Amino acid sequence: MSTITVKNYSKKIKKAQILNQVNLSLEKGKIYGIIGRNGSGKTMLLRALGRLIQPTSGTIDFNGVDLSNPDGISLRAGVVIEHAEMYPHLTGYENLEFLASIQKIITPQEIRMAMGRIGLDPEDPRTYKKYSLGMKQRLAIAQAIMERPDYLLFDEPTNALDGEGLELWRNIIEEEAQKGAIVVICSHDREEIQSLSHEIYTMHEGRLEKYVQA
Numbered sequence: 233m234s235t236i237t238v239k240n241y242s243k244k245i246k247k248a249q250i251l252n253q254v255n256l257s258l259e260k261g262k263i264y265g266i267i268g269r270n271g272s273g274k275t276m277l278l279r280a281l282g283r284l285i286q287p288t289s290g291t292i293d294f295n296g297v298d299l300s301n302p303d304g305i306s307l308r309a310g311v312v313i314e315h316a317e318m319y320p321h322l323t324g325y326e327n328l329e330f331l332a333s334i335q336k337i338i339t340p341q342e343i344r345m346a347m348g349r350i351g352l353d354p355e356d357p358r359t360y361k362k363y364s365l366g367m368k369q370r371l372a373i374a375q376a377i378m379e380r381p382d383y384l385l386f387d388e389p390t391n392a393l394d395g396e397g398l399e400l401w402r403n404i405i406e407e408e409a410q411k412g413a414i415v416v417i418c419s420h421d422r423e424e425i426q427s428l429s430h431e432i433y434t435m436h437e438g439r440l441e442k443y444v445q446a
């Protein structure tokens with residue numbers, strides 16, 4: 233079974249211990265929820281999983297192979313963490329088309345499908361700067377799923393979504409997990425996390441613990 237394993241992962245920035253000996257094992261096809269207060273380290277953990285930061289100590293491996301030295305491993309992450317960098321003068325579709333031109337692994341039809349799954353119209357002539365916050369969030373979700381990632385990382389992905397957007401997003405993550413993706417979601421919204429996740433963890437001052445329901 234494909235597994236991502238985080239072992240004793242710590243991250244210090246200046247004197248602050250942002251992640252403290254984090255251990256976590258993520259399996260294919262499962263949805264993981266992480267809850268925690270502002271500043272507890274959730275985003276930093278997602279950045280670690282997305283390999284956007286390097287640990288001060290500890291490792292992340294995929295099926296036993298260290299991901300900091302990932303020769304020969306093809307593991308695609310779909311990430312919705314920070315405000316996505318998009319071109320303001322391009323339409324949503326044109327932005328995704330540009331991003332897809334980097335890896336060249338998907339067709340225009342697949343870009344359109346990804347947009348359709350989250351309720352965006354690929355033919356919408358509006359440029360990104362005219363998008364509402366919720367539309368921007370939907371476009372970031374479309375970008376994250378369009379290249380069929382092996383794992384998906386979402387940081388508070390739904391705070392600007394309306395009811396319809398939320399429903400579409402929930403369907404997407406359930407479908408992606410069923411297709412075999414690993415999905416990790418960080419949120420303050422305990423109820424949302426509880427309704428979606430197979431396993432839940434709490435983050436507190438950089439320490440991760442399994443959440444045991446009372």
Ligand SMILES: Nc1ncnc2c1ncn2[C@@H]1O[C@H](COP(=O)(O)OP(=O)(O)OP(=O)(O)O)[C@@H](O)[C@H]1O
Pocket residue numbers: 245248250268269270271272273274275276277
């Ligand atoms: N670039 C940085 N340099 C120094 N400290 C940082 C940096 N980025 C984040 N931090 C600190 O790391 C800690 C964890 O931040 P993080 O963004 O992971 O929290 P979070 O749990 O995602 O919070 P929120 O719920 O507000 O999004 C915070 O104390 C924050 O101030």
